[in-house]
Amino acid sequence: MQPARSGSVPSKPVPIAITRVQQSCWKNSVSKGRAPTAISCCISGQLRVDVHIVIDGIPGIDGGQACWQSATRGCCVRHQPRFGNLFLHLTSRSVMKRSDIKEYPDYFEYYIKLVDDVDLSEAFDRSLAQIDALDGARLKRIGRKAYAEGKWSMHTILQHLTDWERIWCYRTLLFARQEGTIPEGLEQDVMAANGNADELPVEQLLAGLRAVRVATKALFDSFNDAILETNCVFYKYQMSVLAMGFNIIGHQLHHFKVMEERYYPLDHASQ
Helix, strand or coil: CCCCCCCCCCCCCEEECCCHHHHHHHHHHHCCCCCCCEEEEEECCCEEEEEEEEECCEECCCCCCCCEEECCCCEEECCCCCCCCEEEEEEEEECCEHHHCCCCCHHHHHHHHCCCCCEHHHHHHHHHHHHHCCCHHHHHHHCCCCCCCCCCCHHHHHHHHHHHHHHHHHHHHHHHCCCCCCCCCCCHHHHHHCCCHHHCCHHHHHHHHHHHHHHHHHHHHCCCHHHHCCEEEECCEEEEHHHHHHHHHHHHHHHHHHHHHHHHHHCHHHC
16 A cells, blocks of 8 residues: 555555554454554654544544554554455655754744754654653652742743743644634743643643643644644744644753753752
């Protein structure tokens, strides 16, 4: 089977045989009550393919997590098919790395360059793993402390990350859909001062950040090459949709680094 060209969708589903190895892996997921709607793979390092699954005419259910390696196509597939005939609707785009960004504002260069030079979708996967790796117990022990007067608490930092990701996704969507409105600048300190992050438990803030990141990844995964290369204009800055995706991830990396260097030392119980 040949992958579809960037942004194209075959007119008919493409049947693919399911091997016993795949069946064995998939059984582990089914036993946990999970089934997939999509798989992602990289063919020859050049084309990323999102595969939307229809199994024997029945759409899959979201959540399959088993992994396998296809020796024939070199695809790392994150979601497994059910037994029987597998029909694939393919949408695809080129592998788009940080180094594929043509230009971006100096103001956001620091954030963007914090991210490894990998495909955007993989960078989002890594960012989710970083959220999951946070030590909730440590964050709870540190609580609302700040490392200096006037600095935000970690609760406020987590809320700030979530707020600004939503804002950046809104800005991105306006230009991905060519709506034409140019969003104004916003003041982060005013938003932080009027937030209620310190009233919320760490678990809720982390869950909120992760939920938004999952939605953000789904949004950017839906974009084809043409959309990723679309220029976003907001306030006095402009950058491509691709650059905005890496900016969102780099913004998290920056604040997680600050948390590690400035806030974690406030956890005396771990010293």
